[in-house]
Amino acid sequence: MADDVFIAINSEALHAKSKVYMGRAMMRKAAGDLDEYQLWASLALELLGKAALARQHPCLVVDPQHAPSMFVAAGFNITTDVKTITAKTLFERLTHLVPRFDKLVQKFCMEIAERRNAELHSADLPFKTMRLEAWEERYWHACDTILRHIETSLEDWIGAADAAAPRQLLAEAALALTAAVKLLVESHRAAFQELKKAERENLHALAELREPDKQTALFPERYDEIWTVSCPACACRAFVTGEQTGEDITKEADEYGIWETVDREFVGEEFKCPTCDLALTGSDELDAAGIDYIHTDQQEREMEYEPDYGND
Structure with a gap:
C-alpha cells in the first residue's frame, strides 16, 4: 500500500476532519442548539468510522463498484472523484473490524445516520423531536468503542475538558448496565434454586x-x-x-x-x-x-x- 494515499480516504485525514466536526458539535451544544449538535455529531461519527476502516486499509472505505476509486485506494491517484461507501456499509463493516461494535451499536449508528439524511434531504425535522437523553449516551458509547480500537480516546478526540462529561456519562451507564444485568442473573438463579x-x-x-x-x-x-x-x-x-x-x-x-x-x-x-x-x-x-x-x-x-x- 502506498504511503501517499489520496487525502479523501487517508485515515489520519479522516480522523482529523472528524475531530473538527466534533468540535463544531460541542460548540453548538454549548450554545444550546441541540438540533445542530446532533447533526455535526452524526457527521463526526461517520468520519470517525471511516478513519477506523481506512486505518486497516483504504480499500475498505471506497465503493468497490467504482474502479477508479479502487485504484486510488491502492495508491494510484488516477482521479480526485473518489466514491466512498454508504453509512449502511460502513457500520456493517465496523462490526467485523471492531470487536465491541456489535449489532446494537450498529443499529444505533444507522438510526442517527438516517435522521441525518432526513434532516439534510427532506423537509422533516428529525433532530427537533429527539431528546438529548434518548441518544447521547449511546452516541458516546459508539464513539468510545471506535476510538479505543484505533488506540486513542475521547480526551484526544474532543479535548480533555469537553470529554469529562461524556466520560462520566459512560461510567454511569456502565454501572447501571452492570447492576441491571447482575439483578437479572440473580433473579433467574433464585427461580432455578427454588426447584426441587x-x-x-x-x-x-x-x-x-x-x-x-x-x-x-x-x-x-x-x-x-x-x-x-x-x-x-x-x-x-x-x-x-x-x-x-x-x-x-x-x-x-x-x-x-x-x-x-x-x-x-x-x-x-x-x-x-x-x-x-x-x-x-x-x-x-x-x-x-x-x-x-x-x-x-x-x-x-x-x-x-x-x-x-x-x-x-
Whole structure:
C-alpha cells in the first residue's frame, strides 16, 4: 500500500476532519442548539468510522463498484472523484473490524445516520423531536468503542475538558448496565434454586444433550456461529451466537491438497439459556454477566478452489 494515499480516504485525514466536526458539535451544544449538535455529531461519527476502516486499509472505505476509486485506494491517484461507501456499509463493516461494535451499536449508528439524511434531504425535522437523553449516551458509547480500537480516546478526540462529561456519562451507564444485568442473573438463579433438587438435576442432564447446531430456533437473527457456555444463573449448558471477525490457517493442506486447519474468532452478540430462560443481548451485557464474548475455535475444512475462468 502506498504511503501517499489520496487525502479523501487517508485515515489520519479522516480522523482529523472528524475531530473538527466534533468540535463544531460541542460548540453548538454549548450554545444550546441541540438540533445542530446532533447533526455535526452524526457527521463526526461517520468520519470517525471511516478513519477506523481506512486505518486497516483504504480499500475498505471506497465503493468497490467504482474502479477508479479502487485504484486510488491502492495508491494510484488516477482521479480526485473518489466514491466512498454508504453509512449502511460502513457500520456493517465496523462490526467485523471492531470487536465491541456489535449489532446494537450498529443499529444505533444507522438510526442517527438516517435522521441525518432526513434532516439534510427532506423537509422533516428529525433532530427537533429527539431528546438529548434518548441518544447521547449511546452516541458516546459508539464513539468510545471506535476510538479505543484505533488506540486513542475521547480526551484526544474532543479535548480533555469537553470529554469529562461524556466520560462520566459512560461510567454511569456502565454501572447501571452492570447492576441491571447482575439483578437479572440473580433473579433467574433464585427461580432455578427454588426447584426441587431432583428437578434441577434432571434439567442439567437434559441441557447437556443440547447441541449448538440444533439451537437455531433460539436466535431469530442469522449469525455465523453458535457455541456453548455455562449459564451464569443456573450453570446449565447455554448458548451464545455471534459474528466471525477473523480466521488464520494454522495448518496448510494435507498431502492430497484437500483439507486445511483454520483458527476462527467470533464476537458474541446474544446469549440464551433454554433451561432458565435467561437472555442477554450485546457484548456489554455478556461482559457484565461474566460471559467471555470473544470465542475461538479450530475447524478442519475442505479447501475451496477458484473456478476456471474458461478462457484457457
